[in-house]
Amino acid sequence: MKLTTGPGKVEALAEEAVVAACTLADAAGPSCWSADAVEDVAAALEVLAGALAQLDPECAEILSVVPIAAAAVVERAEQAAAGTSEAVDGRATAGTSAALRQALAAHGLTRHRVHQLGAALVTVTLDAPEAQALAVLLSRRETLPRQAQQGDDDGWGAGPAETAAAALADALRAHGTGAYARVLASGQVSAGLTPQAAQAVIAALTARPVVAARGKRRGLGPGFKGVASR
Structure with a gap:
């Protein structure tokens, strides 16, 4: 990983991002969140993780859990808003x-x-x-x-x-x-x-029966038509 030493546009934008994040954290509380607000913050987390993932492949691997966790938080918020959250032993x-x-x-x-x-x-x-x-x-x-x-x-x-x-x-x-x-x-x-x-x-x-593959598995390629692209 090679990092620059002098200030630049990215450094200024990163500082703005952390100030905005701190302001949000100060204003937020357990009873303040809406499903839309959770989705926006989760999207911000995913975008920021994607930006940091550009540093190198190792950083990308470290950060790969962030989009998954963000999607899970959004899903829980949607379930809570719809009254379908489940408590499981x-x-x-x-x-x-x-x-x-x-x-x-x-x-x-x-x-x-x-x-x-x-x-x-x-x-x-x-x-x-x-x-x-x-x-x-x-x-x-x-x-x-x-x-x-x-x-x-x-x-x-x-x-x-x-x-x-x-x-x-x-x-x-x-x-x-x-x-x-x-x-x-x-x-x-x-x-x-x-x-x-x-x-x-x-x-x-x-x-489902497990079929032993001979050689390499044959794939579900671009010709697969189970569901049309959205």
């Missing part, structure tokens, strides 16, 4: 994250991050092709679409992130209310679901 959800990781890995979905954020939300972040593949696994189809069987030999393919997020959101909703999937600034897809919905997803993945 922590003992009942202790193994959910580990079980979900194992279920994903059993189907060859290994490039993912799973987090349990409090007792009411589990998030899973995947590359777009794997998010699309998970959507197919969770759908009721017994076979993959024809386009998915004709992918190239380079891996899973590279379908649009928006298409993958839309397909995954539709598939997750069949397993529980309040589930979502959205595209992060990084281009990855982050999905959120309640622990109950996560358990339903785990059960669905466990029930």
Whole structure:
């Protein structure tokens, strides 16, 4: 990482950002927040994390959890505003994250991050092709679409992130209310679901047969037409 030593435009803007953040923190309190205000601050966190992530790949990796956490906070605020927040016994959800990781890995979905954020939300972040593949696994189809069987030999393919997020959101909703999937600034897809919905997803993945791949997996490429791009 190489940093400049003299003041510049970025330094002045960064100072303005921290002053604004301090002003907001002084004005905020547990009873002061609205769902819109939470969404705005979460968006600011994601933008600032994205800016710092440009420093180098290691910083980008360190900051990769920020968009996921911000999305989870927004989801909790939306649930609270709608009166649908759920209190879940922590003992009942202790193994959910580990079980979900194992279920994903059993189907060859290994490039993912799973987090349990409090007792009411589990998030899973995947590359777009794997998010699309998970959507197919969770759908009721017994076979993959024809386009998915004709992918190239380079891996899973590279379908649009928006298409993958839309397909995954539709598939997750069949397993529980309040589930979502959205595209992060990084281009990855982050999905959120309640622990109950996560358990339903785990059960669905466990029930699906695992087909041993010969050589490299064939991908869900640009020809996948499960859900149209938004």
